[in-house]
Amino acid sequence: MHDEERLKEKLRAIEALFAGATTEGEREAADRARQRISARLVEMQGEAQVEWQFSLNPWTYQLFVALARRYGLQPYRYRRQRHTTLVVRASERFMKGTFFPEYDAMSKTLHEHLTEVTKRVVSEVLNSDTSEPAVVDAEPRQLQAFKDAPERK
Template sequence: MSEKELLEKLQKIERLHSGAATAGEKEAAADAMERIRRRLREASRKEAAIEYKFTLTDDWSKKLFIALLRRYSLKPYRYARQRRTTVMVRVPPTFVDETLWPEFLELSSVLKNYLDDITARVIHRSIHEDDADADILESEWLA
């Protein structure tokens, strides 16, 4: 997948999570963003924001999640002495359940696959062409 194809796929995911209804809407990324922001505002009026703690597995996931929060004008933070992969945010629960977390999981999956492909290709071309996993041996202490 090229970088252009990746960006197009990520935009399609955004439109999907915004609730685009017509073909014309699906072509308008700005409209999709506004629909999601409107959904967040509506959720904020109906229910109180609560503090969520997200513990992400790696720097890539954390960067993606923080960017997604900032896209929706949410303020990510963490407390002193929390792990660097912890992200805190105050947000209405329905927005997390219906929009934020599902969109993050889908975007994260696409980016992870893309980064895995690039890593494998670079290693195969520049380090060694045999990219098979390590052999599995019976342990001496199990025998």
């Protein structure tokens, strides 16, 4: 759980940074900053609302939904869209000036953490050699399909 707590603290620090808190860990300052961002969002609601569509993986999907809801945005998808597709309506200024920078920083932190955990678990359980595979200097041949694979349901 130590790694998980570190990740949570990193995400909180990023949130505090983008919310405008001056000192990490100041809950009151972070709350006031979050309120300022929410007020900015309300102020921007008079601006043209643009529909933004995203294709996300399961981890960034969860992060995106949580961050969108934190700012009062309502993520949705249209019938027949993939489960990994999300749509939100918001002003361009809010998305580009507030949402995307915070989302990008949190997504990067989450990706780094998941990569680190994956390498560690694979190394400990399967094989300690986690180096990159060799690059072969030849033209690829036509690969045969793997026909005897077990059925997946």
